[in-house]
Amino acid sequence: MTAPAPGNVHPIARAPDAPIAAPSLDPIMALVADGMDAVNVVILDKMQSRIPLIPELAGHLIAGGGKRLRPMLTLACADLVGYRGSSHYILAAAVEFIHTATLLHDDVVDGSGLRRGRKTANIIWGNSASVLVGDFLFSRSFELMVEAQSLKVLKILANASAVIAEGEVNQLTAQRNIDTSEAQYLDIIGAKTAALFAAACRISAVVADRDNAHEQALDTYGHNLGIAFQLIDDAIDYESDGATMGKDAGDDFRDGKVTLPVILAYARGSDEDRAFWKAAITGHRISDDDLAHATGLLRSTGAIADTLARARLYGQKAIDALAMFDDGAAKAALSEAVAFATARAY
Known part of the structure; x- marks a missing residue:
């Protein structure tokens, strides 16, 4: 029997009797x-500064247990397109600095207390220091880009840096x-x-001098993976706990963030349910009991299940984008990274 093409089968989808x-x-x-x-x-070299607080604060987040998925994607994609130089190392570091800077700024904006299961930098050092060190890391990322x-x-x-800022606003x-x-x-x-x-x-693909079709394929892969990743995050804000998520459970709910699960539940709810959501999102119903009630509504309306299903669809789009590349360890690893991202809620 001929095996199905890897690009056409979602790695999570298996035959019922398969292990x-x-x-x-x-x-x-x-x-x-x-x-x-x-x-x-x-990363360790470029986060140094003559001001001791900068590497101390940056190091708290950079060494805080994150998987560094984004720089790993840069390296894996370089392997996929056969790149043999060294520029991808400094660019992967630049990507990580951009990501870390946005996390520092996000935690200030959101007033977050936990990140990856640890106190956030803004809780330890204050908002001003977190914002300024985030700015430092953005600057370092641009130095690396120039290199x-x-x-x-x-x-x-x-x-991408400008688009991220637009999305946050x-x-x-x-x-x-x-x-x-x-x-x-979805635009956000x-x-x-x-x-x-x-x-x-x-x-x-750019540093490997591949053509625009290869560039676009990797862009499409990354974009759809990112959408799937965020959809899962938004779902598990209601379905998981702080220890699992590494952040305070229900943060999105208490911050009044209108994510896809909420949009779906609000659209499908009764008049009474919709009145609850209006009160909750505007900050008038944010107790633990209110969070439990919100989670119940998300489940009963199928909002969580449908958000997870949507994430899997975007994950499949990411995998399909790799079809033009040769099979091998890099393609398999990038496909499984999608499977991992979309399975985090289970």
Whole structure:
């Protein structure tokens, strides 16, 4: 029997009698292990400063247990397109600095208390220090982009940085607005999350001098992976706990963030349910009991299940985008990374 083409089958979808193995990041981590050592050297070097607070605060988040998925994607995509240079190491570090800077700023804006199960930098050092160190890391990322000596790469990552900021502002304007549309929500997460995933992948094709079709394929892969990743995050904000998520459970609910699960539940709810959502999103119903009630409504309306299903659809789009590339360890690892991202809610 001929095996189905890897690009046409979602790695989570298996025959009913097939053994179930939990998707893992192990393949991509093994693939890029040596490269990540080189990236970490760049990160440690570029986060240094004559001002001791900068490496102390930056190091708190950078060393805080994150999987560094975005720089791993840069390295894995470089392997996929056959790149044999070293520019992808400094660019992967630049991607991680952009991501870390946005996290520092996000935690200030959201007033978050936990990140990856640890106190956030703004709780320990204050908002001002967190914002300024975030600015420092953004600056370092642009230094690294320049070192790569590619105006096209600089344009892609600079644009991604601007789009991320636009997405965060868009989210801020939508906060506590129960009438936020699904289209606006998708625009928000496409900017604040998916843009960096897409750029992190695309730049590998650029430094490898691959054609626009290969660039676009990696951009599409990263974008759809980023959307799927954020959809899962938004679902497990209601379905998981702080220990599992590494952040305070129900943060989105208490912050009045209108995510896809809420949009779906509000649209499907009774008049009484819709009145509850209006009160909750505007900050008038945010107790633990209210969170439990909200979670119950999300389940009874199928909002959580449908959000997870939507994430899997975007995950499939990401995998399909890899179809033009040769089969091998890199393609398999990138496909399983999608499976891992979309299975985090289970």
